[in-house]
Amino acid sequence: QxxxxxxxxxxxNPMNAVVIPEWGKAISKATNGRLKVEIVYGMGHPKSMxxxxxxxxxxxxxSYHGYVPGRFELPQVVEQPGLGTNAEAASYAxxxxxxxxxxxxHEFDGLKLLALFTHGPGQIYSNFPIxxxxxxxxxxxxxxxxxQSQLADRFHITPVGAPAPKVYEMMQQGVIDGAFLPVxxxxxxxxxxxxxxxxxxxxxxxxxxxxxxxxxxxxxxxxKQDQEAINKASGEVLSVLAGKAWDAGDVAGxxxxxxxxxKIHVVKPNSTLAKEVNQRIDNVATEWVKGVxxxxxxxxxxxxxxxxxxxxxxxxHKE
Amino acid sequence: xxxxxxGFSILLLLILVFRVPIAFAMGLVGITGFAxxxxxxxxxxxxxxxxxxxxxxxxxxxxxxxEYSLSVIPLFILMGNFVTKANLxxxxxxxxxxFLGHRKGGLSMATIVACGGFSAxxxxxxxxxxxxxxxxMPSMRKYxxxxxxxxxSIAAGSTLGILIPPSVILLIYGxxxxxxxxxLFAAGFLxxxxxxxxxxxxxxxxxxxxxxxxPSAEKANFSERVAAMRNVWGVLLLFxxxxxxxxxxxxxxxxxxxxxxxxxxxxxxxxxxxxxxAFFHALIDTGRTTAMLFTVLIGALxxxxxxxxxxxxxxxxxxxxxxxxxPMGVILIIVGIYLVLGMVFESxxxxxxxxxxxxxxxxxxxxxxxWFGIVVVVVTEISLITPPVGMNVFVLSAVLDNVKAGxxxxxxxxxxxxxxxxxxxxxxxxxxALVLPEILYR
Amino acid sequence: xxxSPYEWLTTAVNLHHGDLGLxxxxxxxxxxxxxxxxxxxxxxxxxxxxxxxxxxNSINGTTELTELALGIIVFCQIPVVxxxxxxxxxxxxxxxxxxxxxxxxxxxxxxxxxxxxIFVADRIWFQALRSLRRGVVTEFLLxxxxxxxxxxxxMMYLTAAILIYKAITSLxxxxxxxx
Ligand code: NA
Ligand code: NA
Numbered sequence: 057q058x059x060x061x062x063x064x065x066x067x068x069n070p071m072n073a074v075v076i077p078e079w080g081k082a083i084s085k086a087t088n089g090r091l092k093v094e095i096v097y098g099m100g101h102p103k104s105m106x107x108x109x110x111x112x113x114x115x116x117x118x119s120y121h122g123y124v125p126g127r128f129e130l131p132q133v134v135e136q137p138g139l140g141t142n143a144e145a146a147s148y149a150x151x152x153x154x155x156x157x158x159x160x161x162h163e164f165d166g167l168k169l170l171a172l173f174t175h176g177p178g179q180i181y182s183n184f185p186i187x188x189x190x191x192x193x194x195x196x197x198x199x200x201x202x203x204q205s206q207l208a209d210r211f212h213i214t215p216v217g218a219p220a221p222k223v224y225e226m227m228q229q230g231v232i233d234g235a236f237l238p239v240x241x242x243x244x245x246x247x248x249x250x251x252x253x254x255x256x257x258x259x260x261x262x263x264x265x266x267x268x269x270x271x272x273x274x275x276x277x278x279x280k281q282d283q284e285a286i287n288k289a290s291g292e293v294l295s296v297l298a299g300k301a302w303d304a305g306d307v308a309g310x311x312x313x314x315x316x317x318x319k320i321h322v323v324k325p326n327s328t329l330a331k332e333v334n335q336r337i338d339n340v341a342t343e344w345v346k347g348v349x350x351x352x353x354x355x356x357x358x359x360x361x362x363x364x365x366x367x368x369x370x371x372x373h374k375e
Numbered sequence: 376x377x378x379x380x381x382g383f384s385i386l387l388l389l390i391l392v393f394r395v396p397i398a399f400a401m402g403l404v405g406i407t408g409f410a411x412x413x414x415x416x417x418x419x420x421x422x423x424x425x426x427x428x429x430x431x432x433x434x435x436x437x438x439x440x441x442e443y444s445l446s447v448i449p450l451f452i453l454m455g456n457f458v459t460k461a462n463l464x465x466x467x468x469x470x471x472x473x474f475l476g477h478r479k480g481g482l483s484m485a486t487i488v489a490c491g492g493f494s495a496x497x498x499x500x501x502x503x504x505x506x507x508x509x510x511x512m513p514s515m516r517k518y519x520x521x522x523x524x525x526x527x528s529i530a531a532g533s534t535l536g537i538l539i540p541p542s543v544i545l546l547i548y549g550x551x552x553x554x555x556x557x558x559l560f561a562a563g564f565l566x567x568x569x570x571x572x573x574x575x576x577x578x579x580x581x582x583x584x585x586x587x588x589x590p591s592a593e594k595a596n597f598s599e600r601v602a603a604m605r606n607v608w609g610v611l612l613l614f615x616x617x618x619x620x621x622x623x624x625x626x627x628x629x630x631x632x633x634x635x636x637x638x639x640x641x642x643x644x645x646x647x648x649x650x651x652x653a654f655f656h657a658l659i660d661t662g663r664t665t666a667m668l669f670t671v672l673i674g675a676l677x678x679x680x681x682x683x684x685x686x687x688x689x690x691x692x693x694x695x696x697x698x699x700x701x702p703m704g705v706i707l708i709i710v711g712i713y714l715v716l717g718m719v720f721e722s723x724x725x726x727x728x729x730x731x732x733x734x735x736x737x738x739x740x741x742x743x744x745x746w747f748g749i750v751v752v753v754v755t756e757i758s759l760i761t762p763p764v765g766m767n768v769f770v771l772s773a774v775l776d777n778v779k780a781g782x783x784x785x786x787x788x789x790x791x792x793x794x795x796x797x798x799x800x801x802x803x804x805x806x807x808a809l810v811l812p813e814i815l816y817r
Numbered sequence: 818x819x820x821s822p823y824e825w826l827t828t829a830v831n832l833h834h835g836d837l838g839l840x841x842x843x844x845x846x847x848x849x850x851x852x853x854x855x856x857x858x859x860x861x862x863x864x865x866x867x868x869x870x871x872x873x874n875s876i877n878g879t880t881e882l883t884e885l886a887l888g889i890i891v892f893c894q895i896p897v898v899x900x901x902x903x904x905x906x907x908x909x910x911x912x913x914x915x916x917x918x919x920x921x922x923x924x925x926x927x928x929x930x931x932x933x934x935i936f937v938a939d940r941i942w943f944q945a946l947r948s949l950r951r952g953v954v955t956e957f958l959l960x961x962x963x964x965x966x967x968x969x970x971x972m973m974y975l976t977a978a979i980l981i982y983k984a985i986t987s988l989x990x991x992x993x994x995x996x
Contacts, residue, residue: 060684067731068553096683097551098727100676101442104434107944111430112413113680126954162951196869201956217880217956222444224556225546231627246549249557392914393922396904399930406933425936433940436973437966440891441884449855449890450862626866629883633862640859658852663903666894671905769905 058092059083059274062099062114065221069244070301071118078297079289086285091278102219109271110166118171118268122201123219129347130158131265133355133362134174135203136341140259141370143238143306147173147299149366150265151292157358161351167269170286171294175238176306177260178204182234183227183252185321189332198223198235203262206343207236210336224250236261239313240305248309248316257333258325268294379687382408386678391763401674406432408681435676440669443629444543448502449665450632454617454639455506456657458610459513461643466606468514473595473603476518480582480589483524486511487532487574493614494536495567500722500759501672502632503533504767505664508774521588522778523786524581530767530783531574531790534756537722539567544726544752551726552734554744558812562745566753566801566808573793581789609646613638667773671766679728688732695736702740706747706802709733710754717758722766725755749808750801757794760787844897851893858886878957885955885965892972899979923987931980938973945970 059080065071072095080093099108105119106127121128134150141149150172186192193212199205201217208215216232220241226232227250235247239256242248268290275283313320323330341359348355382404389400407415410428439445457463468482475481486507494503507529515525537544540560549556582589595603617635620626626634643649649657695708716725730751737747759767762784772780801807865879898904949963 066551066553097731098683099680100434101438104438107430107434111434112424112427113409113431113434124953125956126952126959127948205956214877215957224549225543226627228556229627230623230625244553246553246556249555389926390906393926394906394914394919395922395926395930396906398904399926403930403933426940429936429940430944432937433944436937437888437941437944437969440969441888441965443880443884443887446858446883446887449887450859453855453859625870630862630866633859634866636859637863655852658855659848662848662851662855662890662894663898666891666898667903667905669891670895670898773903773905 057090057278058094059115059270060094060096062105062108062117063095063097064099064102064105064119064219066244067095067097070240070305071298074301074304075294075298076118079294082289083285086288087282091282091285106167106269109269112271112273114271115274116170116268116270118266120200120202120219121265121267122199122204125201125205128163128265128267129344129351130154130161130163130353130358131172131267132202132344133348133358134172134265135263136344136359137203137207137262137337138259138341139263139363139366141366142299143174143176143263143302144296144299145366145370145373146263147171147295148292148369149362150174151295152365153358153362156361158353161353164267164269166272168272168275169267169269170290171268171298172265173268173295173298173302174263174265175302176240176263177257178236178238178262178264179257179260180234180255181223181227181237181242181247181251181253182255183250184233185253185319186255187329189329189336195233196231198226198232198237200236200264202264203340203344204236204264206340207261207337210340220245223247227251238264238302238306238309240302240309242309242313242316242318243311244305244309248313248318251313251318253319253321254313255321255323257323258330261333261337266298268298378408378412378685379682379690382678382681382685387763396670397764397769398670398674401671401678402432405674405677405679405681408678409684412681412684431680432677435673435680439673439676445669445672447499447628447632448505448668449661450629450636451499451502452505452509452664453657453661454632454635455509456661457636457639457643457649459509460653460657461639461646461648463607463610463639463642463646463648465514465517466603466610468511468518470600470603470607472514472518472592473600476592477594479586479591480524480578481591482515482518482520483528483578483582483589484575486515486525486528487578488571490529490532491535491539491567491571491574494533495539500533500537500756500767501668501770503536504529504770505668505774507533508771512775512778518592519590521585521786523782524578524588525786526771526775526778526783527786527790528574528578530760530765530771530787531577531794533767534759535567535570535574537756537759538563538570538749538752540564542752544722544755545748547723547726548730548748548751551730552738552744552748554748555812555816558745558816559748561811561815562749562808563752564811566749566797569797569800569807570753570756570794573797574790577789577793609642610639613642664770664774668770671769679725683728688728691729692732692736695733702742705736705740706742706750709737710750710798710802713751713754714757714761717754717761718764722755722759725758726751743805743809745812746801746805746808750798753794753798753801757791757798760791760794840900844900847893847897851890854886854889854893858883858890861886878955881955881958881960885960885962888965888969892969896972896975896979899976899983902983920987924984927980927984927987931977931984934973934977934980938970938977941966941973942970 061076063072076093076095083091083093096114099114102119103123105117108114109117121131131154133153134146139146154172180186195213196216197213198218199208199215200220205215218226220237223235224245224247345355345359386400386404389395390397406428409431413427415423471482471485475485490503490507493507494500511529512525540563542563545559545563546556549559613635617631620631691712695705698708700708734744738744759765768780768783771783772778861879861882865876868876945963945966949961953962954960955962
């Protein structure tokens, strides 16, 4: 039997080159080849992926929570500025925090949640140098949604919402002056060709959360053994796998940005720019906590737990 | 392979024999085909779980009708309608006639160049055909051009923009194959130009065989030309702003379309040539054409979802591999497959469906992926005017009330042949595509 | 009638759809809404560009307003296009096939597609309620998307009704169409 996973990022993106194939290999091996995983492309806008899976059009998929404003508030726990780890540690922490604090939420109703993870630290791609925080004001910057809307507000930029695969076209045509993205997209979305400046903030400005999910009916129809195989390859394992792949993508992205001659500005932690930025984004997390509290969850506790878990994981896995 | 082939056959049967509107036919085959893949049979029609197939259609309908990048379609059509309703298009053609009318087929040639330029910037072949049909067709008729030649010039000319940069299709190809988009854009330029030249040659051929199809007028003298220009400079300026604005990155295609429509509206109002009734008619007409285009697009997307799920792309790859041909033979087979698919597919879905499957094979044979991208896009362009489902042709026959699709298809044959010549040249002389990127970037 | 203060309205309605009977009022209403939305979309896009270059301040949420407007423009018109039979068809074989065949086809296919549209409309309505329950809104203006999806569902129901109505009348009005 084949599990079809709908994908909306290019075939070279870590999701399609590493994460889904490795997940598939693990399942295939554990089921002696009874289950196979296959990627299908071109099924539409990333925001429809949740519907495609819930309605049984494809068996599984993954997507970015920011593309459906209002529906997935809780995973944004990982997006709040100031986390300071890589994607691998953050993804590990996100999965466990969600299980511990938000398991009762209805966000993933109608879906079997397979993984929760984040891409690498979000940075600023632009066609102008950023020396001062005022340089950003009134510039048209692409944002992906989620916590980035808050940042846009704090930086007084003109936000343009668009899914990542559209950024090349928009940069090239001058629709936007810059974009919030992790560094890996320099390579996978070929943005090194159209970006002049890349500003790297210490630990990045934000993280961006994804989930991977499956149709529960398809899952229930499988034999107990096969279900077990999927469960074993998913959850924490898959979340960490994905986070790791995004981290590796960032390394490759930075490399291709260098090769293409993109001007790379590394912002020092104690520079004026870093301080200004930190000041502006100081209480972004408070807003999120307020929203989550209103929904009846303990946002503060979840956020601290996530940060602690991520730090511990990062310390344990350093080299 | 069988599932897809049956799907194709039923679709053709519905469209050609049962005369079902294309959009509905594609949607119907897409939904039932998908249901069949999920286990629908004669015995379980009523207890089958229809949710999946129906939801597939529902999602495509909701998403496509609210897709930002498609908003260029109504806005550019609106621009064309304002230009026409204010009778500016008549003056445009009077001007072209003053400059080119003394040549046989001159207006057809002007139309091809205009359509090529317009579609190059607006990025949508469908929007270009719909817009230019309103602008060009009435005037060409007035000057005695035969319907087939006139409409075919518009339909063919509008396909050129897919290749001439900026091109969304090339961009998507670049992302799918990890090829430099910059190089792809550079590579598209000469083949696009070649396309225009060959189309012009096709017009020359038609008027050589049938001089009465594109009659020549008296040669206008200098003062007549100046007088003709005086009336149209406003509209020409608007076209320049719209085209230049996109090229220079001053605004996006959608914004350019909005500015184009707003500018045409202002020009018409200032010249007091737009009555209230004409104003409303332009708006309503635009909405209607837009709705027709969107229904067809949605239908095409549903149908191609079914084909994706039926696994056609993988099977095609297996088929090509099983033939054990020399490299060029493989390319020719792939081109052949594209031409066949082109009969029923819309350009974007064809690229999304097949490119991820074929490009690793092409790459492993040692071909340049930039060059292959240009080949694929040229074939895709051709598909827009290939019967039975030539999207540009349908748009034209839908917009022009009294021209039948059959007439346009007949008129388009020489242009289609010109395209095949171009395709052959690009396939066998790869430097036509590769010379510019090599000079600029390699 | 000719002295009615709304004469201009009747004239306007009859101008485009005089032959549609009572349905002309519905067609006119839908077209008017789509026309207004289209003009608003044009003005919005122009103001956004002008705002950006002249006042260095573009309108937040232009993208999402554009998307919502696009949906309204398209779905106001789809029932009208269906009513007037203006969908894109291939007419290559028209002259070869007999008249009775066309009538039978048109009956069966309109009915089948009309019924299909009801199911699709049902699903769209269901999805609208679902996303309403889940609180899906637009990014900047926080407009609940589901109301616009519900509008699309209603227009699909209307399209379905029109198709079924046309299927039934196609059986009785064969001569009239031929004339
Ligand atoms: Na173009
Ligand atoms: Na075609």
